[in-house]
Amino acid sequence: MLIYSAENRQEALLIVGLLQQTGIEVTLKNENLQGAIGEIPFTHAYPELYLLDERDETLARKIITEYESSREYLKTIICPACGEENPANFPSCWACEASLEK
Secondary structure, three states: OEEEEOOHHHHHHHHHHHHHOOOEEEOOOOOOOOHHOOOOOOHHOOOEEOOOOHHHHHHHHHHHHHHHHHHHOOOEEOOOOOOEEEOOOOOOOOOOOOOOOO
């Protein structure tokens, strides 16, 4: 059963590790297809994680949801003063130094 499509190989391996730490076994497919993008549609090149035991689905989804919510640092905020994009955890704009605090 397909449980996750990762953005890249590194993310896929990270999630495999998180799942395996709790005893959930998965198979990783398309691990090395990123180089084929252009020859095949990019959506076919995403690394995919498949559960070996469907009874692990609930716990696996919980772990993946926790992983995705921990990626908060990847979010961005637009500076209200100059319109530049900044990481959401910055207290002030990198470009104009205006406060980004809410």
